[in-house]
Amino acid sequence: MRQPAGRPVNAQPYLRTFATPAALCAFGFLAAMAAVLQFSLRAYVPGSLEPGGFTLANFADLLKPLYARVFFDTVVICFLTAASTLIVGYPLAYALVRTQSAIVKSILLVIVVTPLFLGEVVRTYSWIIVLGNNGFINSTLLGLGIIRQPIQFMFTTFGVVVALVHVTMPVMVIMLAAALSHIDQNYQKAAGSLGAGPIRVFLTVTLPLSMPGVVAGLTTAFAWSFSAFATPQLIGGGRVNMISNLVYQLGFASFNFPFAASLCVAGLALTIVVLSMLRLAARPLDNIGPH
Amino acid sequence: MKRLLLALFALAIAVPAQAQDKLVVSIWGGSWRDLIAETVAKKFTAETGVPVEFITGGTIDRLNKEKLAKGNPESDITFTTSHVGWLYANDGLFEQLDVSRIPNAKNLADEARISPFHLGAWAYVYTIGYRADLLGNVKFESWNDLWKPEMKGKIAGPDFDPSHIIAVSAILSGSDAAHWEKGQEKLKELKPNFKAFYTNDANSQQLLASGETPVQIVLSMNAYYMIGQGVPITLAIPKEGAVLGVDTVAIMKGSKKADLAYKFINTLYDPDIQAEIAKLKKGSPAVLNAKIDPEIAKLPGVFTTAAQWKQQINIDAKLRAEKTAEWRKWFAENIMN
Numbered sequence: 001m002r003q004p005a006g007r008p009v010n011a012q013p014y015l016r017t018f019a020t021p022a023a024l025c026a027f028g029f030l031a032a033m034a035a036v037l038q039f040s041l042r043a044y045v046p047g048s049l050e051p052g053g054f055t056l057a058n059f060a061d062l063l064k065p066l067y068a069r070v071f072f073d074t075v076v077i078c079f080l081t082a083a084s085t086l087i088v089g090y091p092l093a094y095a096l097v098r099t100q101s102a103i104v105k106s107i108l109l110v111i112v113v114t115p116l117f118l119g120e121v122v123r124t125y126s127w128i129i130v131l132g133n134n135g136f137i138n139s140t141l142l143g144l145g146i147i148r149q150p151i152q153f154m155f156t157t158f159g160v161v162v163a164l165v166h167v168t169m170p171v172m173v174i175m176l177a178a179a180l181s182h183i184d185q186n187y188q189k190a191a192g193s194l195g196a197g198p199i200r201v202f203l204t205v206t207l208p209l210s211m212p213g214v215v216a217g218l219t220t221a222f223a224w225s226f227s228a229f230a231t232p233q234l235i236g237g238g239r240v241n242m243i244s245n246l247v248y249q250l251g252f253a254s255f256n257f258p259f260a261a262s263l264c265v266a267g268l269a270l271t272i273v274v275l276s277m278l279r280l281a282a283r284p285l286d287n288i289g290p291h
Numbered sequence: 292m293k294r295l296l297l298a299l300f301a302l303a304i305a306v307p308a309q310a311q312d313k314l315v316v317s318i319w320g321g322s323w324r325d326l327i328a329e330t331v332a333k334k335f336t337a338e339t340g341v342p343v344e345f346i347t348g349g350t351i352d353r354l355n356k357e358k359l360a361k362g363n364p365e366s367d368i369t370f371t372t373s374h375v376g377w378l379y380a381n382d383g384l385f386e387q388l389d390v391s392r393i394p395n396a397k398n399l400a401d402e403a404r405i406s407p408f409h410l411g412a413w414a415y416v417y418t419i420g421y422r423a424d425l426l427g428n429v430k431f432e433s434w435n436d437l438w439k440p441e442m443k444g445k446i447a448g449p450d451f452d453p454s455h456i457i458a459v460s461a462i463l464s465g466s467d468a469a470h471w472e473k474g475q476e477k478l479k480e481l482k483p484n485f486k487a488f489y490t491n492d493a494n495s496q497q498l499l500a501s502g503e504t505p506v507q508i509v510l511s512m513n514a515y516y517m518i519g520q521g522v523p524i525t526l527a528i529p530k531e532g533a534v535l536g537v538d539t540v541a542i543m544k545g546s547k548k549a550d551l552a553y554k555f556i557n558t559l560y561d562p563d564i565q566a567e568i569a570k571l572k573k574g575s576p577a578v579l580n581a582k583i584d585p586e587i588a589k590l591p592g593v594f595t596t597a598a599q600w601k602q603q604i605n606i607d608a609k610l611r612a613e614k615t616a617e618w619r620k621w622f623a624e625n626i627m628n
Contacts, residue, residue: 047613049358049382066624125497132501154503155487237498238450238488238627246623252351253451254619255378 039261058262093176179213317366320347364543377612395560416533420509447504450488511592515573
């Protein structure tokens with residue numbers, strides 16, 4: 001096909017058309033972020049929706065031990081969630097990639113993807129039914145005579161992490177499955193032919209080669225659970241709080257939007273710092289993986 | 292054929308005219324919207340021929356939307372809680388009411404006359420609701436009973452608004468809501484007895500129905516809904532009184548249907564409509580001349596006389612609007628975390 005005169009062969013005539021919606025969205029996000037930043041630097045006026053003059057008092061308030069503890073708890077819950085999701089998700093992803101049976105693959109895929117089709121609130125309420133004092137787990141254990149008193153799962157960090165693992169599981173499994181499917185099975189066969197057992201093959205060949213997927217999955221699960229709201233709100237019952245719950249409690253439930261905005265800005269900064277640290281820690285793994 | 296064309300023309304000009312005449316009411320969704328649709332709106336439309344359209348949403352969502360639409364409101368009438376109404380009023384979103392245009396308002400209880408901008412539509416209480424079947428022989432005659440050691444790890448309260456228990460703690464400490472600081476130490480002593488905090492009515496229902504928190508500082512209307520669903524809840528009215536709550540109605544500033552809006556509010560205060568609302572929601576009518584079913588009238592937390600209104604703990608709505616953020620922050624820092 002002839003190109004119009006004076007036009008480079010590798011021009012991308014549709015780029016501008018495709019990029020325009022993205023640019024508009026980016027502009028919208030930036031405007032919203034600017035508004036949040038602006039609110040975080042304004043004073044709260046009791047009984048009014050309008051913020052007052054500029055102040056740093058909102059950020060000074062964040063230095064109180066309570067807020068430091070909630071920020072720390074949030075990071076811990078996110079790490080526990082990401083690590084637990086990895087432990088539970090890896091075998092699932094491995095089985096999904098390696099099984100030869102189309103039926104097993106389909107069943108696994110349904111198990112993995114189903115949580116994405118449930119709303120966060122519905123999913124969380126179902127966990128309340130499972131974890132409650134009269135819930136499925138406690139009723140079963142009490143019925144079998146294993147325990148005499150219900151175990152307290154609700155309103156605990158454990159309960160929140162369990163429910164969050166359910167939320168982050170699909171994305172972790174999909175990322176791990178993508179990484180595992182790129183590993184050339186001849187590497188494992190070669191290790192086996194040299195006398196390595198299945199466990200040694202997994203630990204010295206499969207696992208290291210899947211590390212890019214592990215890092216990507218961990219990072220995404222961490223970032224995803226960082227913004228969790230309904231799960232810690234309902235399972236935590238005000239006893240286990242993450243940053244988003246504080247934003248709701250102190251901002252929206254009491255109309256103190258400037259303080260809520262300062263919590264958002266601090267939360268965003270913390271996310272960037274933690275994810276940057278994770279990226280730095282994972283840098284040595286950049287040269288590992290299937291090539 | 293000519294007649295048919297004329298009829299079509301008449302219809303074409305009539306439809307937009309009718310659409311323009313509708314009255315837009317902003318209210319919470321679900322059963323609250325249905326409540327107004329089946330009572331006030333039905334009668335209002337029957338009397339005026341003007342349909343009522345609803346805008347529904349959460350308290351804060353609706354407040355923010357109206358703030359953004361200031362001067363050109365999305366709705367003509369807004370229902371909201373009394374202290375949130377003050378936020379609308381302070382921001383110039385409500386029209387100052389001419390009460391002479393609402394003849395039925397002459398029967399309003401004093402406590403329902405919240406401000407020159409918004410008036411009570413119905414009332415309820417926040418009080419102690421409990422599962423007697425799970426607690427055994429426990430009685431709540433005073434708010435002080437919540438502080439008993441046997442209540443350790445059994446109580447839930449709303450996480451969105453601690454004003455009720457803050458006011459109660461102040462009163463039990465010999466003070467009042469305006470001087471709430473005097474109740475701080477008392478409230479801190481209650482901390483071990485809180486097991487959880489609920490985030491909305493559905494969450495409150497789930498915690499009580501499952502027995503996870505067998506004692507709650509609960510909205511009376513919500514408790515009656517659960518009782519209707521078969522959850523064996525007992526509502527106690529402590530000797531100090533329950534904490535009064537009033538949902539209010541107001542006309543939005545800039546509404547072009549002020550006449551209709553006044554008629555709508557007057558219909559709301561019709562004694563029969565108020566009795567119907569009380570029956571459907573197990574709440575208290577805002578007017579004192581409503582003849583409500585004796586079975587409803589005798590329920591704890593439902594009051595029909597001026598004396599009964601005065602027996603409740605009434606936190607001034609303006610004070611509450613100004614103090615909510617401070618109370619909420621203190622509560623989060625000292626009780627919840």
